Amino acid sequence: MGEAAAVWAERQEGRGVPPEILAKADTNPWHHEVRDFAAPTEPVDTPSRRAALELLGTGGTVLDVGCGGGAAAFALVERATHVTGADQQQDMLDAFATEAQARGVPHRTVLGRWPDIAAAAGTADVVVSHHVLHNVVDLPPFLLALTAAAGRGVVVEMMGEHPMAWLDPLWERFHGLHRPPSATTDDAVAVLRELGIEPAVWRWERVAPPRQDPVWVTRRLCLPATAVPEVGAALDGLVRPRLAATLSWPAG
Numbered sequence: 552m553g554e555a556a557a558v559w560a561e562r563q564e565g566r567g568v569p570p571e572i573l574a575k576a577d578t579n580p581w582h583h584e585v586r587d588f589a590a591p592t593e594p595v596d597t598p599s600r601r602a603a604l605e606l607l608g609t610g611g612t613v614l615d616v617g618c619g620g621g622a623a624a625f626a627l628v629e630r631a632t633h634v635t636g637a638d639q640q641q642d643m644l645d646a647f648a649t650e651a652q653a654r655g656v657p658h659r660t661v662l663g664r665w666p667d668i669a670a671a672a673g674t675a676d677v678v679v680s681h682h683v684l685h686n687v688v689d690l691p692p693f694l695l696a697l698t699a700a701a702g703r704g705v706v707v708e709m710m711g712e713h714p715m716a717w718l719d720p721l722w723e724r725f726h727g728l729h730r731p732p733s734a735t736t737d738d739a740v741a742v743l744r745e746l747g748i749e750p751a752v753w754r755w756e757r758v759a760p761p762r763q764d765p766v767w768v769t770r771r772l773c774l775p776a777t778a779v780p781e782v783g784a785a786l787d788g789l790v791r792p793r794l795a796a797t798l799s800w801p802a803g
C-alpha cells in the first residue's frame with residue numbers, strides 16, 4: 552500500500568466506534584436512512600453535475616456507485632440514456648428503481664459492496680460516486696474499479712472532511728473518546744496521484760442545509776433517546792460544515 556493510501560486508511564479507521572460503545576447502541580449508527588438520500592425533483596446545479604454532463608456530451612450511460620436514492624444519477628437524466636444504481640443497501644436500490652421508473656429512465660440495480668460488485672455492475676460511459684469515499688477504508692481498489700468501469704470518465708463528490716467529524720467534540724464529551732483527525736479531500740487527491748491519476752478538483756459549499764437535528768445526532772453518537780435534550784443543547788455550539796469537493800478524471 553502506498554503512503555497516501557496508508558494515511559487515508561489510518562484516518563478512516565480512526566473514525567470507528569469502539570465495540571463497547573457499539574454494543575450499547577439502540578440502532579446501528581452507520582445505517583444510512585433512505586429518506587435522507589432522496590433525489591431532488593429538480594437537480595441542483597453543482598460542479599459535480601456540470602462535470603458529469605460535460606463527460607456525457609449529447610448522451611450516454613451512467614453508473615452510480617453508492618447510489619442511495621440516486622441524487623447523482625438523476626441529476627443527469629436529461630442526457631442519461633440508461634442508469635445503473637449500485638449500493639450495498641437493498642432499500643436504497645428500491646428507492647433508486649422507483650425513482651427511475653417515475654422519471655421514465657431505463658435502469659438496473661446491483662446489490663453489494665463496491666468494488667466486489669464491479670463485474671456485476673459492468674461499465675458505463677460516466678461513473679459517478681457521491682458521498683461514498685468517506686465510507687471506505689481501502690481506497691485504491693475502490694478508485695481503480697471506478698476508473699476501470701468508466702468509458703469516458705469518473706466524477707466523485709465528497710465532503711471536505713468525514714461528514715461526521717464535526718461531532719468529534721461530542722464523542723469526547725459523552726464518551727470520553729478522542730478522535731484523530733479526519734481524512735480530507737486532499738488525502739483522497741493524494742491517493743489518486745499515487746495511482747497515477749491527476750483529478751480536476753472543484754471546492755464548493757453545499758446549498759442545502761445538511762441534517763443537524765438532535766434525535767439523529769443522538770443515534771449517531773450511540774446514545775439512548777433520553778440523551779436527546781442534552782445533545783440538543785451541546786449542538787448549539789457546533790456548525791455542520793458544508794464544504795464539499797468534486798473530483799473528476801478521465802477513463803483509464
Ligand SMILES: C[S@@+](CC[C@H](N)C(=O)[O-])C[C@H]1O[C@@H](n2cnc3c(N)ncnc32)[C@H](O)[C@@H]1O
Pocket residue numbers: 583588616617618619620621622623637638639640643663664665666680681682683686687
Ligand atoms: C452517504 S450515502 C450517499 C448516497 C448518494 N450517493 C447521495 O449522494 O445522495 C452513501 C451510500 O453509499 C452506500 N455505500 C457505502 N459504501 C459502499 C460500498 N463500498 N459499496 C456500495 N455501496 C456503498 C451506502 O449504502 C449509501 O447508500
